Amino acid sequence: MIAARHLTKLFRDKKRGEIRAVDDVSFTCEPGRIYGLLGANGAGKTTTLRMLATLIAPSGGEAVVAGCDVATHPAQVRARVGFLAASTALYGRLTARETIHYFGRLNGLDEARIAARTATLAEELGMAEFLDRRVDTFSTGMKQKTSIARTLVHDPEVLILDEPTLGLDVMAARGIVRFVRECRARGKTVIYSTHIMSEVEKLCDRVGIIHGGKLLAEGTLDELRERHGERDLEEIFVKVAGGEAVV
Amino acid sequence: MKLRDTLTIFRKELREALRDRRTLVSMFLVPAVIMPAIFFLFGTATYQVVKNAKAQPPVIAVLGGVDSPGVHVALKAEPGFIVVAAPDDWRERIADKRLRAVVEIPAGFERSLAEQAPTEVKIYHYEGELKSGFAVGELRRFFNERRQRVLADRLAARELPASFARPFEINTENVAPPEKVGGNTFGGFIPYLLILLCFTGVIYPAIDLTAGEKERGTLETLLCSPASRLDIVLGKFLLVLTVSLTTVACSLVSMTASLLVGGLVMVGSGRMAAQLGGASDGAGAAALPMLDPMGLVGVVVLVLPLAVLFAAGALTIALFARTQKEAQTYLAPLVAVVILPAFAGLLPGVELNATLALVPVLNVTLACKELVSGVWPWGQLVLIFGSTCVYAAAALAGCVRMFSRESVLFRT
Numbered sequence: 001m002i003a004a005r006h007l008t009k010l011f012r013d014k015k016r017g018e019i020r021a022v023d024d025v026s027f028t029c030e031p032g033r034i035y036g037l038l039g040a041n042g043a044g045k046t047t048t049l050r051m052l053a054t055l056i057a058p059s060g061g062e063a064v065v066a067g068c069d070v071a072t073h074p075a076q077v078r079a080r081v082g083f084l085a086a087s088t089a090l091y092g093r094l095t096a097r098e099t100i101h102y103f104g105r106l107n108g109l110d111e112a113r114i115a116a117r118t119a120t121l122a123e124e125l126g127m128a129e130f131l132d133r134r135v136d137t138f139s140t141g142m143k144q145k146t147s148i149a150r151t152l153v154h155d156p157e158v159l160i161l162d163e164p165t166l167g168l169d170v171m172a173a174r175g176i177v178r179f180v181r182e183c184r185a186r187g188k189t190v191i192y193s194t195h196i197m198s199e200v201e202k203l204c205d206r207v208g209i210i211h212g213g214k215l216l217a218e219g220t221l222d223e224l225r226e227r228h229g230e231r232d233l234e235e236i237f238v239k240v241a242g243g244e245a246v247v
Numbered sequence: 248m249k250l251r252d253t254l255t256i257f258r259k260e261l262r263e264a265l266r267d268r269r270t271l272v273s274m275f276l277v278p279a280v281i282m283p284a285i286f287f288l289f290g291t292a293t294y295q296v297v298k299n300a301k302a303q304p305p306v307i308a309v310l311g312g313v314d315s316p317g318v319h320v321a322l323k324a325e326p327g328f329i330v331v332a333a334p335d336d337w338r339e340r341i342a343d344k345r346l347r348a349v350v351e352i353p354a355g356f357e358r359s360l361a362e363q364a365p366t367e368v369k370i371y372h373y374e375g376e377l378k379s380g381f382a383v384g385e386l387r388r389f390f391n392e393r394r395q396r397v398l399a400d401r402l403a404a405r406e407l408p409a410s411f412a413r414p415f416e417i418n419t420e421n422v423a424p425p426e427k428v429g430g431n432t433f434g435g436f437i438p439y440l441l442i443l444l445c446f447t448g449v450i451y452p453a454i455d456l457t458a459g460e461k462e463r464g465t466l467e468t469l470l471c472s473p474a475s476r477l478d479i480v481l482g483k484f485l486l487v488l489t490v491s492l493t494t495v496a497c498s499l500v501s502m503t504a505s506l507l508v509g510g511l512v513m514v515g516s517g518r519m520a521a522q523l524g525g526a527s528d529g530a531g532a533a534a535l536p537m538l539d540p541m542g543l544v545g546v547v548v549l550v551l552p553l554a555v556l557f558a559a560g561a562l563t564i565a566l567f568a569r570t571q572k573e574a575q576t577y578l579a580p581l582v583a584v585v586i587l588p589a590f591a592g593l594l595p596g597v598e599l600n601a602t603l604a605l606v607p608v609l610n611v612t613l614a615c616k617e618l619v620s621g622v623w624p625w626g627q628l629v630l631i632f633g634s635t636c637v638y639a640a641a642a643l644a645g646c647v648r649m650f651s652r653e654s655v656l657f658r659t
Contacts, residue, residue, distance in 0.1 A: 055470050078471060088468040092463075093263040093267060094259070102255065150468070
């Protein structure tokens with residue numbers, strides 16, 4: 001489970017002064033559910049997820065992930081979380097098997113457990129034929145499968161996915177969507193950030209619309225539609241975010 | 248801190264480094280093959296240039312001395328140089344290297360000698376030019392021999408012994424052992440090269456493991472694992488240190504091998520020269536400069552904390568950069584910062600003292616110079632080792648601190 005309460009992140013910039021990247025954001029995501037964080041570029045999605053994954057520390061508020069406080073027990077949080085983002089790349093000079101083994105060891109697994117998890121993930125993701133090839137020779141799809149295996153090697157309770165389909169082709173993106181659904185089916189808590197409306201409609205049980213660092217609207221898709229009198233999620237988003245962007 | 252995580256990260260970084268051509272080149276190829284090859288080629292080329300220059304008699308001209316035909320004939324008969332007629336623009340020709348030297352014989356030179364009046368021969372040359380220098384040497388030898396003959400004739404005419412004009416001889420003899428001679432000759436150069444390779448060895452891996460990982464997006468992948476930032480930075484630091492020390496070890500092995508091979512060649516040529524001169528076997532070998540092997544071990548011990556300082560410093564700076572290019576911009580000028588104190592240790596007259604023992608890099612260079620000569624100034628060595636350890640610990644602490652700053656880690 002993920003519970004964020006009044007989560008805030010301030011950055012100090014020499015030119016722009018104090019920037020509130022995330023401002024008083026609160027939400028909850030239950031096990032076996034997918035929480036979609038919908039927002040434009042620079043809305044605060046990545047900063048929120050980085051705080052939940054303990055990559056950066058909150059300036060205010062609190063968050064509990066898989067029963068552990070992100071501020072006081074960051075290592076325990078990371079041991080229970082699988083974090084996958086467009087910005088989390090793989091080591092080109094390692095093979096897929098070595099990558100899974102490396103992150104298995106960093107997650108505290110013993111050799112037998114790593115071997116078992118590698119075999120399971122390779123079968124589930126169809127990685128057998130490229131498991132011992134170096135990552136720098138992989139196609140985008142192969143890299144994506146290896147990244148998923150790296151994220152799941154320690155069988156985390158919580159998955160934090162930050163725009164995981166960014167830059168992927170249609171087939172690779174569909175693979176990600178299928179993977180997220182399977183994780184939900186296995187009872188994992190999933191938080192999924194994106195700016196692609198169709199992905200939210202396909203996947204998410206609850207949606208939070210974030211804009212300018214603030215969580216402006218939250219609820220199930222049906223609740224949002226009813227509240228804003230629109231069927232189309234894009235129209236709801238534009239209404240909540242305060243109008244069309246100037247191009 | 249979890250040692251298991253630190254070692255896991257170190258092993259993975261080592262595996263990647265050993266699969267990276269650029270790291271292999273800077274770690275093994277440069278110190279073990281390229282550097283000795285450069286020195287060998289440079290040495291051979293210099294030897295050939297000097298040999299060729301010596302093989303060709305320099306072209307000289309004679310000014311004046313028309314009334315001294317004996318000198319003219321003797322100069323033309325001398326095989327050490329080729330005498331040509333002095334052109335009007337002889338000064339320009341010397342500067343243009345078409346003429347190596349000009350000797351000016353004053354009017355009435357031979358008459359002055361016969362009358363025992365003072366006279367002077369003047370040699371015009373190109374200062375610092377190799378072949379002009381050879382010409383001057385040959386002319387000096389020619390006129391010295393001639394002066395000795397004139398002196399011997401004058402002494403004989405007065406029935407005086409040769410010792411009348413040369414009441415005593417001045418001879419020199421080296422009493423320093425060969426390792427001290429070797430240490431004094433190569434002592435500054437060896438630490439200079441080791442320190443330079445030690446620093447250049449850390450640059451590429453430090454950049455690759457920090458700014459490079461930021462740029463490739465793998466640093467964020469690692470940061471979201473349960474490994475603590477301390478374990479991550481220590482794992483990376485150990486790899487950079489390993490690469491640096493391997494570079495130093497490779498260069499030490501290659502330098503020792505080069506010295507041994509070079510030594511054997513020198514021993515061989517020394518024996519040959521001794522045999523040609525009728526001396527007993529080994530007389531030439533006795534003059535061969537050597538290095539104290541224990542001194543070389545001491546050099547490695549002193550370079551160790553310096554390598555820690557370089558590795559931690561380079562990691563800290565490279566981590567601050569957004570991209571590999573930016574990191575290179577920061578680190579490349581530091582090569583000069585390291586070279587300058589290392590080079591200062593090579594300068595004559597710069598001796599180790601309590602103040603210089605606290606100056607990083609320079610202190611190690613000066614101490615190494617003493618060590619390879621077989622001199623062990625224990626008090627200063629302790630001061631140097633201790634101060635370098637303190638600097639290294641401070642640099643490592645700075646690196647760990649830098650790695651905990653999210654504004655640096657996510658500065659893209």
